[in-house]
Amino acid sequence: MNRPSLSNPWRRLRPALLAALAALAPPMAQAQxxxxxxxxxxxxxxxxxxxxxxxxxxxxxxxxxxxxxxxxxxxxxxxxxxxxxxxxxxxxxxxxxxxxxxxxxxxxxxxxxxxxxxxxxxxxxxxxxxxxxxxxxxxxxxxxxNVLFIRKDWRTRLKLPVPTTWAELEKLAVAFKTQDPDGNGKADTYGFALPGSAQRGYTAWFMSSFIWQGGGEFMRAVAPGQFKATADEAGTIAGVNFVRRLQCELKVTQPGAMTAATTEANKAFISGQAGIYLSGPYHISLFDREPGRDRIEVVPAPAGPGGRAVLAxxxxxxxxxxxxxxxxxxxxxxxxxxxxxxxxxxxxxxxxxxxxxxxxxxxxxxxxxxxxxxxxxxxxxxxxxxxTQPAVPNWTRMQQLVAEGLNATLSRCGSDVATEMKRLNTRINQELATQKALAKP
Missing domain, CATH: 3.40.190.10 (Periplasmic binding protein-like II)
Known part of the structure; x- marks a missing residue:
C-alpha cells in the first residue's frame, strides 16, 4: 500500500519560507x-x-x-x-x-x-x-x-645646563654615568639610552638624526626618483663617530645597547638606568607615568656640526x-x-x-x-x-640593510669607521640599483 507523501506540502511551502527568511536577515554584502x-x-x-x-x-x-x-x-x-x-x-x-x-x-x-x-x-x-x-x-x-628626553632631577642635582650642542650632550652623558645623579651612592647609572638593535631597522631609525646633525645623510637624490649613496661622506662619518664614541670610548650607553630594541631602551630610561633618550613624542605620556612628569623634561635635540635636525x-x-x-x-x-x-x-x-x-x-x-x-x-x-627618510622604492628594506651596517660599525669598537662606512656605501648603491630595476613597469 502506498503511503501518502509528506514532501509535497514542504515543497510547496519552501520558496515562501526562504523568501521570508531572506527578508529578515541582511544580505552578506550588506553585513560586510x-x-x-x-x-x-x-x-x-x-x-x-x-x-x-x-x-x-x-x-x-x-x-x-x-x-x-x-x-x-x-x-x-x-x-x-x-x-x-x-x-x-x-x-x-x-x-x-x-x-x-x-x-x-x-x-x-x-x-x-x-x-x-x-x-x-x-x-x-x-x-x-x-x-x-x-x-x-x-x-x-x-x-x-623626535625630541630629547632628559632626567631633569638628575641634571638639576648636578647643576648642568640643558644641552644644545654635541659637546654639551656628551658632557651631560658622562656626568650621568660618573657623578651619581640619583644620589644612591652606587655606580649604577648611564648617560644615554641607545636602541642599537638592527631589528626592524632600529639602528638606522635612531642614527638618522645624528647623521643629519653631522651634516651627512644615507643617500642623496640626484634626479626625480633617483638616488646615490652618501654613507662614506664626511658628515655621515661624523654622526657615526659621535655615537660610537658614546658607546665605545666613553661607555655611557646602557648595557646591552647594541641588541636593545626600543622596548629595552624605554625600560632603561623608565627604570632610571639611563638619563638621556632621543625618541618620539608618543613616549611623553608614558614617561609622565614613570619616572614621572616632575622628573623628566622634553627639549629639542642638540645641534651637531651640520646644524639641528631630527627624524620626522x-x-x-x-x-x-x-x-x-x-x-x-x-x-x-x-x-x-x-x-x-x-x-x-x-x-x-x-x-x-x-x-x-x-x-x-x-x-x-x-x-x-x-x-x-x-x-x-x-x-x-x-x-x-x-x-624625513628618502622616498626610495622600498625604504623598509633599505632601512634594514643600513641598520645592519650601522649596528656592526657601532659594535666593532676597534674598526675604522671610514672603512666601515665605505663598505656600507657600496651595499646601499647595490640595493638602490636592485630597487630601481624592480620598480620598472
Missing part, C-alpha cells in the same frame, strides 16, 4: 558594509585609544570597527595576510612602509580629491603618503618629530586593493582625520597612549589639545628641523 576591518601597528596602550575612536565612529555612523594590532612583527603579518588573501580594509602604519606596500602590489594610487576632508590636511603630512614615483598611496593620520615622520592609512569594504574604510579615515577624530587620538583617553601625536588637520593646535607646552616643542621641531 556594516563592519570595517582595521589593522594598526600599535602597542596595547595605543589600542585603547583606537578603541575610543572606534566607539565614537560607530556611534556616528553605525559601522563597527574590528581592530587587529601588533608591533615588531606587524609587516610580516601583513605579508602573510596578503599571501593568504586575508588583508583588512585599512592598514595604519609608519609612513616608511609606503614603498614596501607598493612593491608588494597591495596598493593603488589614491586621488587626494576623493578623500573627504583631505583639503584640511597639512601639505607636509601628505608628503609622507607619497611613493618614489610621486603618486599618493594613502592618507596621513598623524605626524611627529608619521602614520598613514593605506587602503589595500583587496579590501572588501572600501566605502567603510574611507568613512573611518574621514572620521580619523576630522577635528573630532584627531582630538580623540591625541587625548590618550581610557589610559591609552596618543595615536595622533601632531595633528595632520590644519584646524587643530597640538599644544592646545594636549594642554601641554611640551607639544609645542615637538611641533616646532617638526616644522623647523624635521627631516
Amino acid at each position: 558594509q556594516d563592519v570595517v576591518r582595521v589593522w594598526t601597528r600599535s602597542w596595547a596602550d595605543g589600542r585603547k585609544t583606537y578603541d575610543t575612536i572606534a566607539a565614537a565612529f560607530t556611534a556616528k555612523t553605525g559601522i563597527r570597527v574590528e581592530y587587529f594590532n601588533a608591533t615588531t612583527d606587524f609587516e610580516q603579518r601583513v605579508s602573510r595576510a596578503a599571501a593568504g588573501g586575508e588583508l583588512p580594509d585599512l592598514i595604519i602604519n609608519d609612513s616608511g612602509s609606503t614603498g614596501q606596500f607598493v612593491q608588494m602590489g597591495l596598493l593603488a594610487p589614491l586621488d587626494r580629491a576623493t578623500v573627504p576632508g583631505g583639503a584640511d590636511l597639512h601639505e607636509r603630512a601628505w608628503e609622507g603618503a607619497k611613493g618614489f614615483d610621486g603618486k599618493t598611496y594613502g592618507v596621513p593620520t598623524s605626524a611627529q618629530a 615622520g608619521g602614520e598613514v592609512a593605506y587602503f589595500p586593493k583587496a579590501g572588501k569594504n572600501k566605502a567603510g574604510a574611507m568613512k573611518f579615515v574621514e572620521f580619523l582625520i576630522s577635528p573630532e577624530g584627531q582630538t580623540l587620538g591625541m587625548k590618550s583617553t581610557s589610559g591609552g597612549l596618543s595615536v595622533v601625536r601632531l595633528p595632520v588637520n590644519k584646524k587643530i593646535d597640538a599644544a592646545q589639545v594636549h594642554a601641554d607646552p611640551r607639544w609645542q616643542i615637538v611641533a616646532q621641531e617638526y616644522a623647523q628641523h624635521g627631516r
Whole structure:
C-alpha cells in the first residue's frame, strides 16, 4: 500500500519560507558594509585609544570597527595576510612602509580629491603618503618629530645646563654615568639610552638624526626618483663617530645597547638606568607615568656640526586593493582625520597612549589639545628641523640593510669607521640599483 507523501506540502511551502527568511536577515554584502576591518601597528596602550575612536565612529555612523594590532612583527603579518588573501580594509602604519606596500602590489594610487576632508590636511603630512614615483598611496593620520628626553632631577642635582650642542650632550652623558645623579651612592647609572638593535631597522631609525646633525645623510637624490649613496661622506662619518664614541670610548650607553630594541631602551630610561633618550613624542605620556612628569623634561635635540635636525615622520592609512569594504574604510579615515577624530587620538583617553601625536588637520593646535607646552616643542621641531627618510622604492628594506651596517660599525669598537662606512656605501648603491630595476613597469 502506498503511503501518502509528506514532501509535497514542504515543497510547496519552501520558496515562501526562504523568501521570508531572506527578508529578515541582511544580505552578506550588506553585513560586510556594516563592519570595517582595521589593522594598526600599535602597542596595547595605543589600542585603547583606537578603541575610543572606534566607539565614537560607530556611534556616528553605525559601522563597527574590528581592530587587529601588533608591533615588531606587524609587516610580516601583513605579508602573510596578503599571501593568504586575508588583508583588512585599512592598514595604519609608519609612513616608511609606503614603498614596501607598493612593491608588494597591495596598493593603488589614491586621488587626494576623493578623500573627504583631505583639503584640511597639512601639505607636509601628505608628503609622507607619497611613493618614489610621486603618486599618493594613502592618507596621513598623524605626524611627529623626535625630541630629547632628559632626567631633569638628575641634571638639576648636578647643576648642568640643558644641552644644545654635541659637546654639551656628551658632557651631560658622562656626568650621568660618573657623578651619581640619583644620589644612591652606587655606580649604577648611564648617560644615554641607545636602541642599537638592527631589528626592524632600529639602528638606522635612531642614527638618522645624528647623521643629519653631522651634516651627512644615507643617500642623496640626484634626479626625480633617483638616488646615490652618501654613507662614506664626511658628515655621515661624523654622526657615526659621535655615537660610537658614546658607546665605545666613553661607555655611557646602557648595557646591552647594541641588541636593545626600543622596548629595552624605554625600560632603561623608565627604570632610571639611563638619563638621556632621543625618541618620539608618543613616549611623553608614558614617561609622565614613570619616572614621572616632575622628573623628566622634553627639549629639542642638540645641534651637531651640520646644524639641528631630527627624524620626522608619521602614520598613514593605506587602503589595500583587496579590501572588501572600501566605502567603510574611507568613512573611518574621514572620521580619523576630522577635528573630532584627531582630538580623540591625541587625548590618550581610557589610559591609552596618543595615536595622533601632531595633528595632520590644519584646524587643530597640538599644544592646545594636549594642554601641554611640551607639544609645542615637538611641533616646532617638526616644522623647523624635521627631516624625513628618502622616498626610495622600498625604504623598509633599505632601512634594514643600513641598520645592519650601522649596528656592526657601532659594535666593532676597534674598526675604522671610514672603512666601515665605505663598505656600507657600496651595499646601499647595490640595493638602490636592485630597487630601481624592480620598480620598472
